[in-house]
Amino acid sequence: xxxxxxxxxxxxxxxxxxxxxxxxxxxxxxxxxxxxxxxxxxxxxxxxxxxxxxxxxxxxxxxxxxxxxxxxxxxxxxxxxxxxxxxxxxxxxxxxxxxxxxxxxxxxxxxxxxxxxxxxxxxxxxxxxxxxxxxxxxxxxxxxxxxxxxxxxxxxxxxxxxxxxxxxxxxxxxxxxxxxxxxxxxxxxxxxxxxxxxxxxxxxxxxxxxxxxxxxxxxxxxxxxxxxxxxxxxxxxxxxxxxxxxxxx
Numbered sequence: 001x002x003x004x005x006x007x008x009x010x011x012x013x014x015x016x017x018x019x020x021x022x023x024x025x026x027x028x029x030x031x032x033x034x035x036x037x038x039x040x041x042x043x044x045x046x047x048x049x050x051x052x053x054x055x056x057x058x059x060x061x062x063x064x065x066x067x068x069x070x071x072x073x074x075x076x077x078x079x080x081x082x083x084x085x086x087x088x089x090x091x092x093x094x095x096x097x098x099x100x101x102x103x104x105x106x107x108x109x110x111x112x113x114x115x116x117x118x119x120x121x122x123x124x125x126x127x128x129x130x131x132x133x134x135x136x137x138x139x140x141x142x143x144x145x146x147x148x149x150x151x152x153x154x155x156x157x158x159x160x161x162x163x164x165x166x167x168x169x170x171x172x173x174x175x176x177x178x179x180x181x182x183x184x185x186x187x188x189x190x191x192x193x194x195x196x197x198x199x200x201x202x203x204x205x206x207x208x209x210x211x212x213x214x215x216x217x218x219x220x221x222x223x224x225x226x227x228x229x230x231x232x233x234x235x236x237x238x239x240x241x242x243x244x245x246x247x248x249x
Contacts, residue, residue, distance in 0.1 A: 002027050003247055004067075004219045006228035007034040007056075014056030028227075030060035031067045031219055032091065033212060039098040040119045057102045068095075071218035072171045079180050127208055134211040137166065138199065157182075160193045187226070187237070187245050188217040194240040207232075220245060 005028050012018030020028070038057050043049040060066065068087045069077055076083045087095070097119065161182060168176050182189060192214055198204045213233045220226050227247040228234060237246055 001025060002029055002221075002224040003227050004029045004031065004216075004224060005034070006216060006226065006230060006233075007037045008229045009227050010034055010038065010056040010060050011052065012229065013059045014054070015052040027065055028063055029065045029067055029219075030063060031216065032070050033216055034060065035066070035068075035098055036094060037212075039094065039101055040122075042120050044101065044116065045113070045120075054101055057098060061099075061102055067219055070171070071215045072168050074219060075168060075176065075180075075185070076172055076174055078184070079177050080174075083174070127212065130211045131206065131208045133170070135206050137163065137170075138196070138206070157189070157193070160189055160196070164189065164192070184221055185218060186222055187220045187242055188214065190242055191217055191236055191240045195236060198236075198239075 003026060009018060009028075010030060013020060035057075038053055038060075041053055043053050067074060068091065069085050073085050073090075077085050164185075165176055168174070195210070195214065199206065213230060216228075216233075217226070217237075224245075225247045226237070226245055227249070234246060237243065
């Protein structure tokens with residue numbers, strides 16, 4: 001079974017408080033999002049925390065199973081035969097920097113520290129841009145979302161799918177194919193649907209990391225599981241009626 005691991009799992013493995021016994025029938029997967037988060041974390045500026053992050057990166061690299069594409073580009077790679085994603089061209093600098101951290105590169109050296117601070121600032125800015133973009137899309141679609149009823153838990157799959165198509169187009173500049181198999185992203189689609197419902201019908205507000213947490217679900221396919229310690233994300237998945245996707249440990 002494939003288990004798609006959230007960043008907090010790799011951090012826990014690196015810190016030593018998450019123990020994982022290898023098994024032939026289980027395969028842990030790292031992702032582009034975790035590489036980006038771990039290699040641009042402010043915690044790397046702290047000598048006391050740096051080693052845990054380095055070990056988390058090393059654990060993911062040693063594990064060898066990594067989905068290197070951004071989640072929405074991953075959809076295109078899987079669904080369009082002629083689509084090519086050049087990892088070195090798009091993410092070469094990120095991967096190079098991640099490798100330097102794994103190899104004990106000296107972050108405290110003055111020029112490296114300044115460069116790294118720029119990386120962290122850039123990531124924070126991108127997260128905020130993503131959050132603003134996501135919030136804007138939600139605002140535009142707000143009136144189109146059908147409120148849930150006790151007899152209908154799937155609010156409006158047509159609207160949700162059009163929304164997902166819009167996200168993919170906005171991020172990748174490419175369209176999903178007309179014959180895209182929506183069952184492949186059941187977890188993301190239904191969790192996003194429920195997320196919209198909570199925004200419409202409860203006091204829940206959008207948080208900065210929601211955009212990344214939801215995007216992470218794009219990686220997970222039916223028959224696979226997600227392993228996360230994020231309580232908000234786990235609650236969203238359970239309330240969406242998709243608890244079978246969760247690794248409970």
